[in-house]
Amino acid sequence: MKKLWGALLGIIALCCLLALGDYLMNRQSNGTGGRTLTVYNWGDYIDPALIKKFERQTGYHVDYETFDSNESMLTKIRQGGTNYDVVVPSEYTVQRMKKEHLLAPLDHRKLTNFHYIDQRFLNKDFDPGNKYSVPYFWGTLGIIYNDQKVAGQDVQHWSQLWNPQFKNNLLLIDSARDVFAMALITQGDSVNTTNYSKLKQAQHHLQALTPNVKAIIADEMKMYMEQDEAAVGVTYSGDAREMMSVNHHLHYVVPSEGSNIWFDNMVIPKSAKNKQAAYQFINFMLQPENAAKNAEYVGYATPNKAAKKLLPKSVTADQQFYPPESTMKHLQTYKDLPRRVLGEYNDLFLEFKMFRR
Amino acid sequence: MRQKALFIVPYALWIVLFVIAPLALIFYQSFFDLNSHFTLANYQDYLTSATYLKMTLNSVWYAALITVVTLVISYPTAYVLTQLENRQFWLLIVILPTWINLLLKTYAFIGLFSRTGSVNQFLQFMGLGSHQLLFTDASFMFVAAYIEIPFMVLPIFNALIEINPSLLNASKDLGATSWQTFRRIVLPLSMPGVKAGIQAVFIPSLSLFMITRLIGGNRVITLGTAIEEHFLTTQNWGMGSTIGVVLILAMFIVMFITGDSREKGGRH
Incomplete structure (x- = not known):
C-alpha cells in the first residue's frame, strides 16, 4: 500500500513540477512591465x-x-x-x-x-x-567559393553552378525557398511565383543540378566550407562572412542577374x-x-x-556585402506565400532531394 | 482483491498520461488541414502522393538494410561475448557508447570522415589517396549501424546467456556436431532475443533524420525528414502527424510480425 501511494505521489509530483515549470517560464516573460x-x-x-x-x-x-x-x-x-x-x-x-x-x-x-x-x-x-x-x-543569398579550387570568374552567375566542372562539389542550403529562388532566377521568374508549372519547371531544372550537389545541409555548411570539404556553396551573406573570417580562401558573390535580399x-x-x-x-x-x-x-x-x-x-566598399547598385536593383525579397503554395515548394523540394543522380 | 486493483492505478495513470495521451493527440492532429478544418485529406494526400510513398519505401529499405547489417555484426558479437570469462565487463564496453549523446557521436564521425579527417589522412599515409567518404550511402549505413549495434547486442546476449548449458551438453552427448548444436539448439532458443533486437533497431531506423542530414547530406531521405519539415518549415502539423501515424502503424506491424511465435521459442 505504501509503495502504491509512493508511486501515485510520484506521478502527481511530476505533473505539479511540469505545471510549475510552465508557470515559472510564463511568469518570467510576463512579470515585466x-x-x-x-x-x-x-x-x-x-x-x-x-x-x-x-x-x-x-x-x-x-x-x-x-x-x-x-x-x-x-x-x-x-x-x-x-x-x-x-x-x-x-x-x-x-x-x-x-x-x-x-x-x-x-x-x-x-x-x-x-x-x-x-x-x-x-x-x-x-x-x-x-x-x-x-x-x-x-543580407543576401549568394555563392561562396574557395579560390584554391575554383577560379572566381567561373562562379559569378547562378547558371554556372550547372557546369559539370563542379561535379559533386556543390553544397546547398537546406531551405526550399532559397534553392528554388536560385532555379527560378536562372529561368527568369520571380522568386515568389505561385505558378505551379513554373515551379515544376524549376524543379526539373534543379534535378539537372543533382550530379553537382554534394549535400543539402544547414549550419554545418560553415564547418565544411571552412575545412575545404567542397569548392562551392550556396548560402547567406551573414554565414558567408563568418566562414570567410576563418578561411581566407573563401569569397562570396551575389550574382548580378538577381538573388534574394x-x-x-x-x-x-x-x-x-x-x-x-x-x-x-x-x-x-x-x-x-x-x-x-x-x-x-x-x-x-x-x-x-x-x-x-x-x-x-x-x-x-566591399561589394560582397554591399553589392553595387546594378546588382541591388535585381534583388528580390520573399513574400509570405499562402501556406498551400509553401507546401508545394516544400513537397517539390523533398522530391528534388529524393532524386538520385 | 480491491487492494490489488488499486495497485494498477499508478501504472494506468502513467500509461494514460505519458503514452496514450500523446499518441491520441498525434492521431487527433492528423485529421486537420492547414485551416484547422476536420478532414481526411492528409491521409488521401499521403496515399496518392508518389513522393510520400517512395519516401516510405526508401525509409523501409534503409531501415531494413541497417537492421540486417546490425544483426550480422551483433549476433556473432553477442555469441562471442557469452563465451568470454569477463563477459559482464565486455558487455559494458559494448554498451558504453550509448551513454554518449547521439549528436556528439555523429559530429565525431564528421571529423573522422571529412576530406581532411583522420580516415583520409590514414588512407593518404598508406598511399591510397583521399576519398569522398561523407555524404555517401556507405557512410550513412556505417554510422547508423554503429549507433544501433548496442541495442541489438543486448537482447541477443540476454537470450543466449539464458540457454541452459545442459541442453548443449545433451546435444553433444547424443552425437550432434557443433554446427548441428548451433543450428538446432542455440539458434532457435536465441530467436526471441533476435526479434527483440530487430524491434529495437528497425523502428528507430525508420525515422532517423539527423544522421540523414549530417552524414547523408540529405541524399538519403526518410520519413523523419518529412516530419521535421512539416513541423518546422511548412507548419503543416496535420500532415506531419499523419506521417507520424504511419510510423506508429509501421511499428505495430513490425511488432506483430516479430512477436508472433514468441511462445513457441520458450525455454521451459
Whole structure:
C-alpha cells in the first residue's frame, strides 16, 4: 500500500513540477512591465555593450531573449502569454504576423531617428509605408567559393553552378525557398511565383543540378566550407562572412542577374507591455553611432545610411556585402506565400532531394 | 482483491498520461488541414502522393538494410561475448557508447570522415589517396549501424546467456556436431532475443533524420525528414502527424510480425 501511494505521489509530483515549470517560464516573460524592456531577437545579433549603454541612458532594465528560427518565434507569440516589447522577424514573417494581427502599428511621430534609414530599404512590398516594421539588418543569398579550387570568374552567375566542372562539389542550403529562388532566377521568374508549372519547371531544372550537389545541409555548411570539404556553396551573406573570417580562401558573390535580399526588422507586437520603452529602444538602435557599432559587431549590412558613413571604408566598399547598385536593383525579397503554395515548394523540394543522380 | 486493483492505478495513470495521451493527440492532429478544418485529406494526400510513398519505401529499405547489417555484426558479437570469462565487463564496453549523446557521436564521425579527417589522412599515409567518404550511402549505413549495434547486442546476449548449458551438453552427448548444436539448439532458443533486437533497431531506423542530414547530406531521405519539415518549415502539423501515424502503424506491424511465435521459442 505504501509503495502504491509512493508511486501515485510520484506521478502527481511530476505533473505539479511540469505545471510549475510552465508557470515559472510564463511568469518570467510576463512579470515585466514598468521599468523593464523585453527584447526578442536572434541569437548573437546585437552588440551586448549597446544593451548596457541603453540601460545606463534610460534606466530601463533590458530582458534579452533569443530565438533561432522565424517559425519558432511565431509559434511562441501566436500562442500568447508573451509580452515581448521589440521582436526582430525577417520580412516574410512580418507579413505573416501582420496578416494574423499580431503587430501593433508604429507611430512614426515617435520614431524620431527613422530618417537615418536609407530610402532604398523603406516602403518594401512586405510592409508598404513601414507601418509595422523598421529595418534592422539586411543580407543576401549568394555563392561562396574557395579560390584554391575554383577560379572566381567561373562562379559569378547562378547558371554556372550547372557546369559539370563542379561535379559533386556543390553544397546547398537546406531551405526550399532559397534553392528554388536560385532555379527560378536562372529561368527568369520571380522568386515568389505561385505558378505551379513554373515551379515544376524549376524543379526539373534543379534535378539537372543533382550530379553537382554534394549535400543539402544547414549550419554545418560553415564547418565544411571552412575545412575545404567542397569548392562551392550556396548560402547567406551573414554565414558567408563568418566562414570567410576563418578561411581566407573563401569569397562570396551575389550574382548580378538577381538573388534574394532579406531584411530583419524591428517590430512591436500587439501584446507588448511597455511600448514607450520599445520606441526608445528602436530610436536608440537607429542612432547612427549605435547602429554603426552594432553593424561592426554583428557583421551584417546595415540599412542605416548615416551609420554606414561611420563604418570603415574597407567594410562599406566591399561589394560582397554591399553589392553595387546594378546588382541591388535585381534583388528580390520573399513574400509570405499562402501556406498551400509553401507546401508545394516544400513537397517539390523533398522530391528534388529524393532524386538520385 | 480491491487492494490489488488499486495497485494498477499508478501504472494506468502513467500509461494514460505519458503514452496514450500523446499518441491520441498525434492521431487527433492528423485529421486537420492547414485551416484547422476536420478532414481526411492528409491521409488521401499521403496515399496518392508518389513522393510520400517512395519516401516510405526508401525509409523501409534503409531501415531494413541497417537492421540486417546490425544483426550480422551483433549476433556473432553477442555469441562471442557469452563465451568470454569477463563477459559482464565486455558487455559494458559494448554498451558504453550509448551513454554518449547521439549528436556528439555523429559530429565525431564528421571529423573522422571529412576530406581532411583522420580516415583520409590514414588512407593518404598508406598511399591510397583521399576519398569522398561523407555524404555517401556507405557512410550513412556505417554510422547508423554503429549507433544501433548496442541495442541489438543486448537482447541477443540476454537470450543466449539464458540457454541452459545442459541442453548443449545433451546435444553433444547424443552425437550432434557443433554446427548441428548451433543450428538446432542455440539458434532457435536465441530467436526471441533476435526479434527483440530487430524491434529495437528497425523502428528507430525508420525515422532517423539527423544522421540523414549530417552524414547523408540529405541524399538519403526518410520519413523523419518529412516530419521535421512539416513541423518546422511548412507548419503543416496535420500532415506531419499523419506521417507520424504511419510510423506508429509501421511499428505495430513490425511488432506483430516479430512477436508472433514468441511462445513457441520458450525455454521451459
